[in-house]
Amino acid sequence: MRAYTLASIVPLLLLSSTALAAPSKILTGPFAATPSKDVVSTARAAVTPSAHGATLEYRSVTADVGTSRVVRFAQTHQGVPVLFRGAGVVLRKDGTPAFAVVRTEDQLPSTSPAISEAQALADATSLAKLTAKPGDARLTIYPTASGPRLSWVVVPSARLSGVPWVPVVIIDAQSGERIAAWNAARFAGAAKVYASNPVASPSLMDVTLPVGTGETTLTNATVQSLNCVDTKQAKDISISGFNLKVHVCELKQLAAADSNGDFLDAPGADKEPEDSFSEISMFYHVNVAYDFFTAMGMTELSTKPLPTVSNLMLPDGVQTFDTTKMADPNLPFVPFQNAFFAPANPLFSGIFGLTGAAMWFGQGPARDYSYDGDVVYHEFTHAVVDHTLKLVGTYHADEQGLSSSPGAMNEGLADYFSSAITGDPKVGEYASQDLAPGLPAIRDLSNKNTCPANITGEVHSDSQFWSAALWAARSGLSAADQPKFDKAIFDVMAASPGGDLGFDELAQLFITSVKTAIDQTAADALQKEMTDRGVLPGCQRVLEYADKPINGADPFLGGAFWAPGTQDAAISGAPYAPGVLQFHASFPGATQMTVSFNEVQTGGGGSSPFGGGTPFTPQIVVRFGNDPITFDYSSGLSATADATTDAPIAGGKGSATFEVPEGATSAYVMIVNGGQSSGGYKNVDFAFEGAPQADAGVGDGGVPEGGADAGASPTPKASEDDSGCGCRVAGQSQRSSAFALLLAALGLAFARRRR
Secondary structure, X not given: OOOOOEOOXXXXXXXXXXXXXXXXXXXXOOOOXXXXXXHHHHHHHHHHHHOOOOEEEEEEEOOOEOOEEXXXXXXXXXXXXXXXXXXXXXXXXXXXXXXXXXXXXXXXXXXXXXXXXXXXXXXXXXXXXXXXXXOOEEEEEEOOOOOOEEEEEEOOOOOOOOOOOOEEEEEEOOOOOEEEEEEOOEEOOEEEEEOOOOOOOOOEEEEEOOOOOOOOEOEOOOEEEEEEEEEEEEEEEEEOOEEEEEEEEEEEOOOEOOOOOOEOOOOOOOOOOOOOHHHHHXXXXXXXXXXXXXXXXXXXXXXXXXXXXXXXXXXXXXXXXXXXHHHOOOOOOEEOOOEEEEOOOOXXXXXXXXXXXXXXXXXXOOOEHHHOHHHHHXXXXXXXXXXXXXXXOOOEEEOOEEEOHHHHHHHHHHHHHHHHHHOOOEEOOOXXXXXXXXXXXXXXXXXXXXXXXXXXXXXXXXXXXXXXXXXXXXHOOOOOOHHHHHHHHHHHHHHOOOOOOOHHHHHHHHHHHHHHHOOHHHHHHHHHHHHHOOOOOOOOOEEEOOOOOEOOOOHHHOOOEEEOOHHHHOOOOOOOEOOOOEEEEEOOOOOEXXXXXXXXXXOOOOOOOOOOOOOOOEEEEEEEOOOOOOEEOXXXXXXXXXXXXXXXXXXXXXXXXXXXXXXXXEEEEEEEEOOOOOEEEEEEEEEEEOXXXXXXXXXXXXOOOOOOOOOOOOOOOOOOOEOEOOOOOOOOEHHHOHHHHHHHHOOOOOOOEOO
């Protein structure tokens, strides 16, 4: 839970050199602006000198809470919004600017499209499988690694409510090329509730629920708690040319106030569907999360009240796409082993009749996800990221290739704030039992993960060194300073134009904000954590080969690395999508080098959930010598490489052989993907002709077959066809993910990477 620039006057602090477009800058002052009652004018005066003539339109101001508030501006060009570009100013309590974030584009395209809205809608419908109607497309300027492009952003308003499918399609308004596509859904009165979840806090505690005045059900101005109830009804739906009748639940409110106005329903059994306690638990925890972020200045979410759905289950037959069973309202539902947040409109912020944003929590085969407050806080934070930072759902392109940073930081922030609310680094001790018996937690922020050792290209896996750095820095603070640290992180989320950011870029923003909110010592502590984890000054995503096959360090991924497809890369005219990692091998005296790997079936792709595209088509890029492969996106895609060749897969294994230039003793190798759909691979191995064989061992960046814990909690090993999504771990089989097969049957292959 990926989609999300700074400028400084004296001194000018430039961020990562790997950000190839609209580099981020932090303004730390001194500022010419003087405080006034008009906070918008004060903020505008602070950023105007660094905006280089960009048109900045006022968008919002957070509440005046504690020590700061944030004023936000968006960049436009001739009335057309420039996505993820603009400025934000953090103002101190006395009204003076503390620091600012500026990210603007100056080389802007024509705003006259050659591709009509109707053409864009038709193409988006073809890809998303949901009908895009007039009003579902908006003309924008979309920044890419090769520069900003006039584009149609299409978000079909037709929805499969209860299914985590919120497609976003970006289409070049001049050429008609599909620039990018992603799924924006993010996985993951008086009453007695569990403080956190039935494992971490097994005793019920007395609380007063913030029910709206005069309400007898769980509803107030910001939250409405609903239940998925089987009333034996079937509804007609049409998707991608399929006309189907599907057994669906009805959204009802079963929890009702007693004569005293209290909601004292007892918890149901772990497997009990439709229990009213799930509504109480959801209502309580969502309001806790809402209050937590409101106390830091967050404005209300755009969907009011925000619906939360408990006990989500799916029709029988969906696993095998048996349309007869799916249509039979007399068959019992099957468990939904997940939870997710679905935004209303992920850039501009219907079976069941919900058209806005919503939180959906399943009744799994062994656990009710509504009971786990950790998971509720995680998914609610995705709603906050969607409301503020808006991290994109595509990969981040830098000179090393592609990075999962936008999606990984989205997941990392969701885990971080869940733990900040509970005070516990373990996330989801209760829901984890639905995924694997004995699994201590879904994730643990006290892990020792680092970059690049724990980079796989999968967002939940790649999030953990990031969230752990934040948690470790927070844990070292006093109890009085920890809330200030949380607000410093939130202020950046509220101020940054967001979009497509690298790990190091957002880390630098947080460090500046922490210095302003607390002091230099706290900022230095965060800097050290980010440095020790490999985030700063910038993670070099290179793993060393040491005479054993290299595998990913996440045991839930079965040792796999993700290979993004061209639909994930958002690079114009690219013959392939670069990889997320390089592998370095030394071979004194070799005359020939063979690179091999095993394909991993990812059940629809590591990132792209869109079906119908060309499959994983691996190629191998090689650069001989002592310098890694680098990429340039200024005109399509070019690489500093000596050779690029196909690596056809036979029997699940791909390989390619290269002649070693005279005098070369080492090489950097990257597995790239010429297909539109993402894929996976493992067991990256090298063989050399004419080279002496070194002693077997494991390099610092490599992990032998079977994976390694890399500081993570003990976890079961996944098989190659495993799949995960939302708050689920990736070890969860795709075959037990009912909605995944429904989507697959409709041409909507779902991503294994989400958990």
